[in-house]
Structure formats: structure tokens, C-alpha cells
Amino acid sequence: MTIAELVDSSVTVEFAHLDEQSKRVIRRAILTAVAVPGYQVPFASQEMPVARGWGSGGLQVTLAAIGPNDVIKVIDQGDDDGINAANLRRLIVATTDVEETTDAREATIIQSRHRIPEEPLTSAQLLVLQVPVPEVLRGVERDMNEMRRMHAESDYSKMWVSLYEDLVRNGVVTASTGYPVLVNGRYVMATTPIPRWDIPQLDNAEFLTLFGAGREKRIYAIPPHTKVEPLTFDDVAFEVEITPGATCLLCATSDTYLIEVPSHHGWICSDTDFCTRKRQDNV
Amino acid sequence: MSEWALHVEGLTKWYGSTLACRDVGFTVAAGEAIGIIGESGSGKSTALRCIAGDVRASSGRVLLQKEGGAIDLLELSDAERRGLRVDTLSIVFQDPSEGLDLRVTAGGNIAERLTAAGWRNFSAIRSRARDLLDRVDVPIDRMDDLVETFSGGMRQRVQLAKAVANEPSLLLLDEPTTGLDASVAAGVLDLIRSLLETTRVTAVVVSHDMSVISMLTSRAIVMHQGHVVEAGLTDQLFEDPQHAYTQQLVSAARG
Numbered sequence: 076m077t078i079a080e081l082v083d084s085s086v087t088v089e090f091a092h093l094d095e096q097s098k099r100v101i102r103r104a105i106l107t108a109v110a111v112p113g114y115q116v117p118f119a120s121q122e123m124p125v126a127r128g129w130g131s132g133g134l135q136v137t138l139a140a141i142g143p144n145d146v147i148k149v150i151d152q153g154d155d156d157g158i159n160a161a162n163l164r165r166l167i168v169a170t171t172d173v174e175e176t177t178d179a180r181e182a183t184i185i186q187s188r189h190r191i192p193e194e195p196l197t198s199a200q201l202l203v204l205q206v207p208v209p210e211v212l213r214g215v216e217r218d219m220n221e222m223r224r225m226h227a228e229s230d231y232s233k234m235w236v237s238l239y240e241d242l243v244r245n246g247v248v249t250a251s252t253g254y255p256v257l258v259n260g261r262y263v264m265a266t267t268p269i270p271r272w273d274i275p276q277l278d279n280a281e282f283l284t285l286f287g288a289g290r291e292k293r294i295y296a297i298p299p300h301t302k303v304e305p306l307t308f309d310d311v312a313f314e315v316e317i318t319p320g321a322t323c324l325l326c327a328t329s330d331t332y333l334i335e336v337p338s339h340h341g342w343i344c345s346d347t348d349f350c351t352r353k354r355q356d357n358v
Numbered sequence: 359m360s361e362w363a364l365h366v367e368g369l370t371k372w373y374g375s376t377l378a379c380r381d382v383g384f385t386v387a388a389g390e391a392i393g394i395i396g397e398s399g400s401g402k403s404t405a406l407r408c409i410a411g412d413v414r415a416s417s418g419r420v421l422l423q424k425e426g427g428a429i430d431l432l433e434l435s436d437a438e439r440r441g442l443r444v445d446t447l448s449i450v451f452q453d454p455s456e457g458l459d460l461r462v463t464a465g466g467n468i469a470e471r472l473t474a475a476g477w478r479n480f481s482a483i484r485s486r487a488r489d490l491l492d493r494v495d496v497p498i499d500r501m502d503d504l505v506e507t508f509s510g511g512m513r514q515r516v517q518l519a520k521a522v523a524n525e526p527s528l529l530l531l532d533e534p535t536t537g538l539d540a541s542v543a544a545g546v547l548d549l550i551r552s553l554l555e556t557t558r559v560t561a562v563v564v565s566h567d568m569s570v571i572s573m574l575t576s577r578a579i580v581m582h583q584g585h586v587v588e589a590g591l592t593d594q595l596f597e598d599p600q601h602a603y604t605q606q607l608v609s610a611a612r613g
């Protein structure tokens with residue numbers, strides 16, 4: 076008997092890969108996360124056809140939220156053509172038959188690992204971030220129970236100490252990705268893995284941001300119009316990454332998040348979609 | 359005594375069927391330091407940790423005078439008690455690693471207590487930490503060194519600086535100089551005495567060492583096998599011990 080014969084012909088492939096029960100589990104976690112901004116909601120993370128650590132959390136969130144009329148954009152390091160982004164997009168499209176795009180303005184769901192598109196997002200769009208390490212306190216505390224207590228009591232003095240130590244040792248804040256923010260005046264959350272550059276976009280945003288951590292089995296959210304404040308001392312201004320004088324080799328922009336290209340002794344936009352459209356005067 | 363700051367009565371702790379301390383009671387006036395002396399296993403440290411809330415007492419009352427009236431520390435929730443530890447009640451442990459994060463700088467350890475109390479200005483935190491470390495004679499050029507690089511005596515000084523950072527009204531000292539060699543211990547003892555004198559903090563000092571108790575406190579209680587066997591003025595206790603155990607303690611110390 077062949078495998079094809081073993082498979083009951085009445086079994087149909089589910090829309091968006093996950094069965095309805097699994098989607099409901101994830102949606103419930105998403106609803107809780109939206110109701111308690113910045114709080115990490117545990118969820119029953121599934122085995123996915125991508126390895127954990129390759130965006131399985133973000134993928135589950137996207138698949139639970141997506142509908143047949145959505146338009147999907149997936150980026151990795153700001154790049155639509157990154158191998159991981161291309162693979163995840165193919166999986167999503169293959170199981171849902173939704174339209175795909177690279178244009179941040181056309182997408183209704185944007186799944187990303189490292190960036191928020193430079194193009195300001197709207198209330199009609201959903202941003203899904205793939206999170207490797209959701210626990211912001213992991214760097215300052217080892218005991219999980221103690222971390223839970225610290226969140227429950229808003230006891231974030233150890234977080235402040237780590238910022239203090241960073242300033243004392245290095246003179247500047249060196250934390251780049253995963254910079255801690257206070258969400259809605261209550262929970263401190265890791266903005267992992269986006270750079271500091273993108274954090275101002277999260278404050279009082281028009282759009283909903285969902286964070287999915289597959290390996291760590293956590294979902295958290297920043298609902299629209301929510302206050303997001305980077306943790307910083309009163310007299311030490313929060314700064315985003317800026318290299319003075321750097322402009323994009325391709326589109327000559329200086330006010331985007333730039334990444335260095337050592338081979339060409341210069342910089343290019345991390346957001347490839349924005350850079351391409353800029354060159355076509357389509358921004 | 360009308361102006362009491364801390365009033366302990368009937369403090370009892372059982373570990374299963376094992377008695378750690380029973381019916382411990384004393385009253386401390388505001389700004390006064392009281393001593394608890396006894397040998398290892400006498401229940402003195404347990405009594406102190408029950409007051410601090412690190413160990414949950416089986417029964418008794420621990421009343422602390424605060425603005426707006428006295429509160430019973432044993433009736434507080436864990437969260438409330440931890441809140442109290444920020445600026446009202448501090449404990450100094452025998453082992454500095456219990457009160458300090460050794461992988462953080464001296465200044466950072468103090469910053470932890472200050473930020474917990476809501477300090478959010480970097481330069482204000484720096485200058486407050488500098489003042490505190492100066493007060494406990496830690497060289498200012500060591501302020502940005504990790505505490506794990508410090509000697510035992512200096513760690514204990516940092517722990518003291520952290521403990522008094524938010525000017526608590528009650529300071530609990532658990533064998534603060536035990537484990538330090540004699541000359542270092544004498545220096546730390548001097549420091550504690552001057553802190554107690556200059557800050558008007560109410561203090562409870564636990565030690566097995568008569569010289570520590572007599573240097574820091576004017577009144578003391580003697581504990582033996584979980585019970586308070588004698589209480590009185592420190593000088594009198596050691597000059598004219600009444601209870602057999604106190605007599606033994608005094609004669610042992612005199613060698």
C-alpha cells in the first residue's frame with residue numbers, strides 16, 4: 076500500500092496550514108495579549124515546517140490572523156528577498172492563496188524579523204514580529220519565578236541597573252536590538268529584535284503589533300494608540316542609531332536605517348522596498 | 359516607653375516540630391539600637407529574619423511605627439513587605455553576596471536601591487552613590503569596579519552604603535562583622551557605630567560577639583535555645599549576668 080492510498084481522500088488541507096483548533100488557541104492568546112499590552116502570554120506553540128528560531132512564532136501568529144483577502148509581505152533584515160523571508164512567504168501563500176507583495180503600502184499583514192518598514196503603517200495594517208528572546212529580564216535575572224514576580228510587582232530596578240552599568244562602562248547606551256520599553260506605563264517589554272531606530276514608530280502607533288516567540292512559546296502585543304516609552308534616565312536622552320554623514324549608496328537617502336556595506340565602503344538602506352521605490356520616485 | 363519605633367512580641371517560629379525561636383519580644387525606641395546575642399542555633403538570626411520578612415513567623419506580632427500609625431509587618435503581603443524594604447526597612451547580611459550583586463559595580467548596587475525608590479536621573483544617582491560610598495570610606499575611584507573585585511571588608515562597606523541609601527527608619531544587622539578579620543572588623547564596626555549615631559536610625563543588631571553588641575547597643579537581649587533568657591542594659595548584662603547561660607557566655611568571652 077502506498078502513502079497516497081493510506082491518506083483518506085476526504086482529508087482536505089486546512090487553510091493557512093494550522094487546523095482551526097490550533098488557530099483558535101493562538102487567537103485566544105493574541106486577544107489576551109492585546110488586552111494586556113506588553114504582557115507575555117504563554118501559548119501552545121506548534122511544531123511548524125520551519126525550525127524554531129527561524130520565525131516559527133511569527134509564522135503561527137500570521138497564520139492564525141490571516142484571511143483569504145489579506146495581502147502578505149514578509150521581510151528579513153528589511154529585505155523581502157532574504158532566504159528566510161522568501162521561504163516563509165512561500166509557505167504562507169501556498170497554504171492560503173493570498174496575494175503577496177513587497178510594497179509596504181499594499182500589505183495588510185507584514186511579518187518581519189528585524190525591521191519595521193520605513194513607510195509609516197496605517198490602522199488597516201498588522202505588523203507581526205518574529206521574536207527570539209521575549210523575556211526582557213533574561214539578561215538581569217536567572218530565576219523564572221523571580222522574573223514573574225518582578226513583572227507582577229513592576230519591580231524593574233534591575234533593568235535600570237543594567238542601563239546604569241551600560242552608561243558607566245561605555246559612556247553611552249550600547250544596547251541596540253531588544254531595547255527595553257515601558258508599554259502603557261505598566262509592563263517593561265523587549266522590542267526584540269528591531270533596532271532602536273524603529274522604536275519611535277511603536278509609540279502611539281496607528282497599527283497593531285503582535286510579537287510571536289515560537290521557541291519560548293510567548294505572544295505579546297502593542298495595540299494601536301498605546302504609549303511606548305524607551306527606558307532611559309531623565310538626563311540621558313534616548314537616541315536612535317545614526318551615523319553622521321552616511322547616505323544610501325543606491326537612493327542617497329540619509330534619514331532611513333542604514334546598514335554598512337564594507338565591500339563598497341558605504342551604506343545602503345536596510346529597507347529594500349523603500350529604497351527601490353525611492354529610486355523610482357514612488358514614496 | 360511611648361516613643362517606640364519597633365515593638366516585637368510573642369515572635370515564634372517552628373520548622374515542622376523543631377523550634378527555632380519562641381516568644382521573642384522587645385521594644386526599641388526611635389533612634390535606639392538593641393542587641394540580640396546568643397550562640398549559633400540560639401534562634402537569634404531566625405528572629406531577625408522573621409522581622410525582616412524573609413522567613414514567615416509561625417506566630418507573634420512585629421509592630422513598626424510609621425507615619426499614620428503602627429503596622430504589623432507579619433500581616434503584610436509579600437509585595438507590601440518588599441515595598442517596605444525599599445525605603446523603610448533595610449537588612450545587612452553577614453555575607454555581602456546576599457545583599458549585593460557581586461557582578462555589578464559598587465555604584466550600580468546602590469543605583470538598584472535608588473531606582474527602586476523612583477530615582478530616574480543618572481547624574482543625581484551618580485552623585486548620591488558617590489556621597490554614600492564616601493560616607494562608608496570606599497575609595498571613590500573604586501565606585502565603577504565590580505563588587506566581586508572588592509575585599510570582604512570593602513564589600514561589607516558597600517552593603518552598608520546600599521542599606522542606608524534611602525534612609526530607612528529601621529536597620530537590621532545580622533552578624534555584620536563576622537567573617538572579617540579583626541582589624542577590618544574593627545573598622546567596619548566603627549563605621550556602623552557612626553552611621554547609627556549620625557542617622558538616628560532604629561537598629562537591631564544580631565551577633566554572637568559580645569564586643570560587637572556592647573559597642574553598638576545600649577540594651578540587649580540574650581537568646582538561648584530559642585528563648586530569651588535575659589534582657590537589660592548591655593553594660594549591666596555583661597558586668598552582672600544573672601542567667602546561667604549569660605554567665606557562661608561572659609566567662610567564655612573573658613577566657
